[in-house]
Structures are given as structure tokens and as C-alpha cells.
Amino acid sequence: MVTRVGHIALHVADLDRAVDFQQQVIGMVETERAAGVSYLTCNDRHHELILVEDRINRGYEHLAMEVADAAALEGAARRLQASGGTLLGGIYDGEPGIDRALKVQSPNGHVYKLFCGMETVDAPPPGDRAEKFEHISTKVRNMRAEERFLREGLGFRFSDRMGFLASWWHCDEDHHGLALTLAPRPELSHYAYTWPDFGSLGRTADRVLAARGRKCIWGPSRHGPGNNHFLYFHDEDGAMIECCSELAQMQADGYQPRTWSMHPKTINQWGSAPPLRFLLTGFPIAEPTPGRPSWAMAPGRSLEAVR
Template sequence: MRSLRAVSLHTPRATESAEFYSEVWGLTPVERGDGAAWLRGTGQEHHILELHEAERNALGKIVFSVGDRREVDTAARRLAAHGTRPLAGPGVLDQPGGGYGLRFADPEGRLVELSCEVEAVVPGDPEGRAAIPRKLAHVVLNTVDIDAACAFYTQVLGMRISDWSEHRMAFLRCNNDHHAIAFNQAEWTSLNHVAYEMTSIDHFMRGIGRLRHHDRLPLWGPGRHGPGNNTFSYFADPAGLVCEYTSEVDQVQEDTWLCRTWRRTPALSDLWGTAGPPSTDVRTRMAGIPDPGHRGTPA
């Protein structure tokens, strides 16, 4: 896998959420459908967020990019060798942005897509002046078995563990970014939050300021995490799902990086000391609701 490309969210408030992510959060709509919307950042990805109307909040899918069709086909064979049957593909993807890829469910039922040849777009802010997200930074997932989740994503999908937060969180990478996904040990499987990368800490702070002008105050932050060393400020979208602005994530040098285990303390969850520990409200929102996923269902 080359990078985290996009995330799809299901919500009963898709229309309101699409307005929030375009008019307040800073993404640009690229396509709309029946109860669905696709939005992009300022980077080259066709879209980084999909929203679909549904009865309840849930993770739709996580999308990773791969280099070419050969890598997609190789991934399909590796998945089959581990007993994971694709739900769709390998083949041409019938979706906005197109592409060639495959979809499958991970051991907890999350739908994962690997794709290549997806339509690219011209960067939306080539001079990098706008305080709006450049790309999807990471997705944090609640898991009932952090060891099994890490084993699947490292042994089958080829990701690498950058750091641990005790034995409660694991941060996994697929390129030099410290983490593209993270797993949080929890009581049920669900989406924890989605993070969007701002170009710099100045863009990060100006983005927070824009949300304040829209009467949107952070649930937690601004601050700077220990694992990943990235800045953070968490908000809630109209559906109650947690979204994050972040910047300055650690860049991993493979030959010298040492995976470490961080203690779970307020001082390490916020190195600046500006945000304090997450409140009960933040933890409840990040816990979400149980998500049965796509076990055995068509993609």
C-alpha cells in the first residue's frame, strides 16, 4: 500500500454533513448522488471523503492506494492465501473517480478498498495558502482485539507498527507518515475519528479560527500528541462523528526508526499541556456505537 486515499462514512445526516464538510471544514464537493456526496482536499486525490445516507452512523470503507494493477492482483492472492475472500474485484471500479481495485472485509467486518488508476485532479491550492485540509491524515478505529487487528494489517496488508500507547493503541504506517491508521482497544468495533492534514501549523491554527467563526469550538485541543508528534484539534460533525485537524506528523526514516511504547498519561497525550486530558464527552463520542460492518455482505 502506498497511502491512505479516502474514507467513506454512513450517516442519517448526510446532507447536513456534506454542507458542514464543504462550507465549514473546507473540502470541495466533486460529485453528488442520491443521498451521497464525494469531497476532495487540496491534493491530487479525486476525493478523500464519501458521505452516504444511512439509518445509523457507521464506517463505510477505508481506501488505500497501491501502485498498479499488478499490486492489486498480488494483494488479492495474498488475501486468498490467508482465507479472506474479496467482496468485489479485482477489477474496474464503478464509482466516482473510477480506478482498478478490490474490496474485502477485515476480521472485524470493516470494508477495505485497495485501488490504483483512480482519476487524479489538479491541486486545488497550488501555492498552499488556504487553511483547508490537504489530504486525509489518518483514521483511528476501535477494536475488540488489538493484537488480531495489528496482525492482519501488518502480516496480510504489509503495514508497519510505528509506536504503541501502552497496549491500548497501536499506530500503523504504510509510508513515511507516522501513522495512516491506529487501533484503539475498546468494548466494540467502531469508528473512533477521522483526521485531516493541514499544510502547516499556521494552516492548522487558522483552520481552527475559521471553525470558531462558524461557532464550532474544539471538543479537545489544540494540542500536540506524543505518539506521532502531530498537532490535534478535535471537532464533531452534524452527525456527531469526530473529525480532527492535524499537522506536522512525524516522518519515519525506516533505517533509524525505533518503535517505542508510550505511557498513557495526560502529559504525553498533549505535550503542549494546552488541551489537558480528553473529557468524558470526547471519549464517549470517540467510542461511537457498535458497527457490525460488512461481514459476508456484498461491497
């Protein structure tokens, strides 16, 4: 059902500072700002990231997945509930940049927004920037229930597994659009951008240091599952970003799903086990609200105009 990973919406303490970080380090550009919310992109899609100013409720608001059209969205409710999901209101419209959307909470409490009809904008000028929003990795307490929801509810397909600790899932050619890690509590592990090559990861690490005087958390190196280069660091509000290049393409590369050993070399082909700072990082789930969030209103709309 899901055709591609869309974006993530994050609560941030200081909107200007959070936007500045994404612009300086990732190369994002702001396409729209309204009601304390910034919509940012790195390509011709209206947004690949939403930042919501909220000084009280730290966390992510939703993980967005694109579906083909309004008919696919209309038919999603029964499938999502049958796979263990809980609907958070009905289909709504009026949100900047998209046609309509539906929110659902997974068995482990993660909040997904299915949407269709992403608007396009003029692409940013050429520059040293990310190419697209690539994937999301979540921490879960019940792997089996969450995997069933991804497979039967969202329509993701299995890519790889690392023992009982982690699994990777795809909805298009990218090796993974979603990844799961077993953990004591449900949280966001990280969100990821695609970069053109290994050199661009090094230049990004330079910008993290120059813009904020901070060192990266882990990498650059290469993962086993997905065969991609990686680099991890925190954004301005403590959520972890992964920068990736050369992510495996399922059909084009003839990638064969497999079960990997839980040896540290599985997730770091070139170096040592992940550092404690990586393992302990988690960004919470913001308190979910049904239907269209109060901040998600396109200019010129009214409450009466929203179904």
C-alpha cells in the same frame, strides 16, 4: 502492499448539510455528485472523502487504502485471507474516480477497500484548507489479530505503541496512516486531515464555532507518538475529525519506533488527559455489503459493465 491512505466513506443523514460542513470548516470542494453521493477533495485527487446520504444506517461504509496497480490488487486476495481477513466479494470496477477495487473485512469487523487508479482533477484555488486526508484511527477488541492483519494483510509497518492500549502503523513516510485503540466494541475513533501549520488549526477551531456554534472536543496540543499538533471536533453526523500538523516523517526525521508509557502525557505533551467526550466518541461500522455498493456507479455505466 498499501502505498498510501486513500479516503473514508461515511453515511450521513443530510447530504447537503454534511457537504456544507466539510466545505466551510475543512475547505473541501465537491468534484462529483451522483445517486445521493458526494465526492470531495482538498487537492488534485478526485476524492479524499465520500459522503453517502443514508438516513437509516448510521456509520462508515469503508476505509479506503490505495495500492500500486491492478496487479497488486489481483494478488491481494490470498494475503488478506491468510492474515485473518474476510473478502467481501471480488474485484469490481465502475466506481467514480478510481479504476477498480476490492473490499475486505478485518478480524475485528472493520471494512477496508483496496483500490488503484485514482483520477486527478484541477486542484482547488489556494485557500485556508486541509492539504490531504491523512489517517484513520479505529477501536478494536482484539489488538493482536488486528495488528497481524495490518502487518501481514495490508503491509503496514510498526511506528509506535502505548502499552497494551494503542498502536500506530505507517505505509509511507507519514508516522501513521492507521492507529488502533483497545475498546469494548469495534468502531471508528476518528478520521484525520493534514494541515500546513499550528496556526491553521486555530483558524479551523474558529470556523467550527462560526459555522455551527460548537466548541472543539480536545486541543489544540501535541501528541507524543507522531509528535504532531492535534485538534479534535465532531463532524455534522457525530464522527470525530482530527486536524494535524507537523506529523513526524519516518525516514526524513529519523523517527525511531518505541513503546510509550500509558501515562496521559504520552498523548498530550502540553496538557491534561483526554476528556471523556473524546474517549467515548465512536462512529459505528455500517452493515457491510459485498462488492460494489449500489450507489457507487459512475455515470454512463450499467450493471452489465461491472465485473
